[in-house]
Amino acid sequence: MDSGIDWHWARAALDWQLELGADEAIGEAPVDRFAVEAEAQAARAAPAAMPARRTMAPPPPVDSGPDPVAIARKAAAGAATLDELRAAMAAYDHCELKRGARQLVFSDGTPRARVMIVGEAPGRDEDLQGKPFVGRAGQLLDRMLGAVGLSRQETVYITNVLPWRPPQNRDPKPDEIAMMKPFLARHIALVDPDLLVIMGNISCDALLGRRGITRLRGKWAEAEGRPALPMFHPAYLLRQPQMKREAWADMLELAAKLKVLG
Numbered sequence: 001m002d003s004g005i006d007w008h009w010a011r012a013a014l015d016w017q018l019e020l021g022a023d024e025a026i027g028e029a030p031v032d033r034f035a036v037e038a039e040a041q042a043a044r045a046a047p048a049a050m051p052a053r054r055t056m057a058p059p060p061p062v063d064s065g066p067d068p069v070a071i072a073r074k075a076a077a078g079a080a081t082l083d084e085l086r087a088a089m090a091a092y093d094h095c096e097l098k099r100g101a102r103q104l105v106f107s108d109g110t111p112r113a114r115v116m117i118v119g120e121a122p123g124r125d126e127d128l129q130g131k132p133f134v135g136r137a138g139q140l141l142d143r144m145l146g147a148v149g150l151s152r153q154e155t156v157y158i159t160n161v162l163p164w165r166p167p168q169n170r171d172p173k174p175d176e177i178a179m180m181k182p183f184l185a186r187h188i189a190l191v192d193p194d195l196l197v198i199m200g201n202i203s204c205d206a207l208l209g210r211r212g213i214t215r216l217r218g219k220w221a222e223a224e225g226r227p228a229l230p231m232f233h234p235a236y237l238l239r240q241p242q243m244k245r246e247a248w249a250d251m252l253e254l255a256a257k258l259k260v261l262g
Contacts, residue, residue: 068094200233
């Protein structure tokens, strides 16, 4: 079949292609590579179609277990006497401090007291003996009370916000204070003192919802439905003896309040 192409010209063109390295035919028809590359560039420049957004189902609720504060509130409410309250606190297993302490530190003094002192947490000596304020800080407290005619044997009842010693005497955590607060409130209700003495920042946090003992000390407030006097903790006074003057003024204020209440 005559294609109209000169044989000699076609043979020369084929030899020239072979010299260039084009020695294999891939397709029956020629391909315009410039056009193909232009189409590919146009496709890359076009914005990609957004995939359909899938609606994710919400994760199932996480069961965090029982509420330790609610359990503490129920246990405290069920205590009709101080002995029952002590037993309820001893049986309470939701505070991690219990696992590291030697024993429960419940109280000291007379339950018929007009004055109830609320400290922060037991220290080493208290953890060993099972009573609050029995170390150097407790000895200083006894001297302070005696100076205004008070004593834990006759007129004062003492407890702490926490009944177990924190590791290395660290500050209690907010959740630890929260879960033991119902027991403290019930403790105060059962003793029913005329007034409270709140010693230290942790105690002010638990009973007044505030910290800053330097600003709060010496100013009467109300906690658990009765007058409350924030004061420096005796342990702080041992570290800062220059503050004993303010503590003495607070003790005089306490004695004056007791006279007013009769």
